[in-house]
Amino acid sequence: MIFSVEFIYIVMGIIGLCCSLYTFADKANPRRLLSGLFYFIYSITLLLGSVIPPFYIGLMVILMVLIVGMGGLRKGKYGESSDQQRETQRKRLGSWLFLPALLIPLLTVAGAKGFEGVKIGSLFIFDPKNTTLVALGVACLIAIITAMMLTKNTPQTAIKESRRLLEAIGWAVVLPQLLATLGTIFTKAGVGTVVSDLVTQFIPENSLFMIVFVFCIGMALFTMIMGNAFAAFPVMAAGIAVPFLITKFDANPNHIAAISMFAGYCGTLMTPMAANFNIVPAALLDLKDKNHVIRVQIPTALLVLAFNIVLMYLLVKWEV
Amino acid sequence: MVLIGVALIIIGFAIRLNPLVVVTVSGLVTGLIAGLPIVDIITQFGEAFTTNRYMSILLVTLPVIGLLERSGLQNQAGHLVSKIKAATAGRIITIYLLCREVGAALGLLSIGGHPQTVRPLLAPMAEGAAKAKYGEVPEEDREEIRAHAAAADNIGLFFGEDIFVAVGAILLMKGFFDQNGIEADPISMALWGIPTAIFAFIVHSIRLYLLDKKLDRKLGSKAKKDVIR
Known part of the structure; x- marks a missing residue:
């Protein structure tokens, strides 16, 4: 294929690597060497992840965590533009400023739908297994070039600005990947079966409402622990939905499926384990409390969870 | 026993230790309790970290x-x-x-x-x-x-x-x-x-x-x- 997902990882790695060079050189950062090393290692894992043996990547990950644990990751100075500079540029460009930002979603959708499975000769244009991801990467590259031309800035400025944003996110940038790692270790260690055994113990077998209640709450809780509703569904469905709801109460699987997944998503909204959705955005938006997004989401999540329980109960009951 | 890892996560987040440290420690402890050799656990870390690189896609949007x-x-x-x-x-x-x-x-x-x-x-x-x-x-x-x-x-x-x-x-x-x-x-x-x-x-x-x-x-x-x- 012409644009593979590995190509996107290389672009990500190069951006990170260039950012880390500026961090190494940032005299305003009291721990510039350690901070630079953090972003440097991170970039190497992105850039060479498929070349370096996993054991060494694992060691590098642990080293990054140690740097953060010792307080070695600090912020520096970024030479931001002044309010006045921004205002002059804004007046000059007006709403053209939106163009590169809008190009990202538009080109991604167009690329993902338009080039899916399209070949030149015998080569796929986009990696057929990861079309959306590759389309997003290519869309960003086009948007980067457009943004540089529009704002008349050099690639160096683009990197400096990226570093400002990257350091604003800080350690949270690796948390999603690390949590995914924890997920695989939990699965290997059999945490899933233990949790589902525990939940199943609470089921009073003859009360339909209680079964639905335990199933939905279980989906949400399990998702909160694993950070991922996809991991929760097979375990909870095999433990509760199939033996009790479908076999015993004759529930229609089509009714149960989406509602139980939504119950899981209610859990996703309430857990720091879903870092990509909850913690990284808090860092990205400069929120002092990293759990602020979760705090905002909890009331909606609980109400929707309650609605799911009632809805599932009624659907199963009316069929009986 | 394996739930100790889950407990570590909950406690760690509750007392607001750095999440990276909490997650790593919980992963190591859970792996050790489950009887995996330390080399395997670290390899697992590296493998999963690499497979999930797509989660860092936001890097390309930063410029x-x-x-x-x-x-x-x-x-x-x-x-x-x-x-x-x-x-x-x-x-x-x-x-x-x-x-x-x-x-x-x-x-x-x-x-x-x-x-x-x-x-x-x-x-x-x-x-x-x-x-x-x-x-x-x-x-x-x-x-x-x-x-x-x-x-x-x-x-x-x-x-x-x-x-x-x-x-x-x-x-x-x-x-x-x-x-x-x-x-x-x-x-x-x-x-x-x-x-x-x-x-x-x-x-x-x-x-x-x-x-x-x-x-x-x-x-x-x-x-x-x-x-x-």
């Missing part, structure tokens, strides 16, 4: 967003919104929530996202609307508005996407039922997601309406009601 911010993108977003009299923080986020949810239901999952849409566009628009309405907005309220902007992206995405038939979640469930010899139909599964999707939208729009009311109560007295530059 675009950074350059545009440097040129006043956020100011322009706020400026545009401040010209619309009816705009309030809550209403703007509600409109976004609707677009995000409908978009996701149609399979357009990549039209939103925190780095590419919320930070450069939605959050400054919502803040700009509040600023136009109330004058200076204190930092804590601006943070509340930004947190709501991020939350709307999640809620719209989550409760919209399962209505789209070809989404991962529906396919995963279909696969699960097939394996267990239970007949299930993806279209019907997706359709039964609609009531919850609508309910989530209603509940969250009401909460955004309440956010506006709260801001009105708190900042309303200072409002420069007719002065809109």
Whole structure:
């Protein structure tokens, strides 16, 4: 294929690597060497992840965590533009400023739908297994070039600005990947079966409402622990939905499926384990409390969870 | 025994240790309790970290967003919104929530996202609307508005996407039922997601309406009601 997902990882790695060079050189950062090393290692894992043996990547990950644990990751100075500079540029460009930002979603959708499975000769244009991801990467590259031309800035400025944003996110940038790692270790260690055994113990077998209640709450809780509703569904469905709801109460699987997944998503909204959705955005938006997004989401999540329980109960009951 | 790892996570997050450290320690401990050799655990760390590199995709969006911010993108977003009299923080986020949810239901999952849409566009628009309405907005309220902007992206995405038939979640469930010899139909599964999707939208729009009311109560007295530059 012409644009593979590995190509996107290389672009990500190069951006990170260039950012880390500026961090190494940032005299305003009291721990510039350690901070630079953090972003440097991170970039190497992105850039060479498929070349370096996993054991060494694992060691590098642990080293990054140690740097953060010792307080070695600090912020520096970024030479931001002044309010006045921004205002002059804004007046000059007006709403053209939106163009590169809008190009990202538009080109991604167009690329993902338009080039899916399209070949030149015998080569796929986009990696057929990861079309959306590759389309997003290519869309960003086009948007980067457009943004540089529009704002008349050099690639160096683009990197400096990226570093400002990257350091604003800080350690949270690796948390999603690390949590995914924890997920695989939990699965290997059999945490899933233990949790589902525990939940199943609470089921009073003859009360339909209680079964639905335990199933939905279980989906949400399990998702909160694993950070991922996809991991929760097979375990909870095999433990509760199939033996009790479908076999015993004759529930229609089509009714149960989406509602139980939504119950899981209610859990996703309430857990720091879903870092990509909850913690990284808090860092990205400069929120002092990293759990602020979760705090905002909890009331909606609980109400929707309650609605799911009632809805599932009624659907199963009316069929009986 | 393996639940010790889960307990470590809960305690670690509760006493606000750095999440990276908490997650790593829990992973190591869980692995050791389960009897995996340390070399295997570290290899596992490396393997999973590498397979999940796609989660760092936001890196490629940073140069675009950074350059545009440097040129006043956020100011322009706020400026545009401040010209619309009816705009309030809550209403703007509600409109976004609707677009995000409908978009996701149609399979357009990549039209939103925190780095590419919320930070450069939605959050400054919502803040700009509040600023136009109330004058200076204190930092804590601006943070509340930004947190709501991020939350709307999640809620719209989550409760919209399962209505789209070809989404991962529906396919995963279909696969699960097939394996267990239970007949299930993806279209019907997706359709039964609609009531919850609508309910989530209603509940969250009401909460955004309440956010506006709260801001009105708190900042309303200072409002420069007719002065809109």
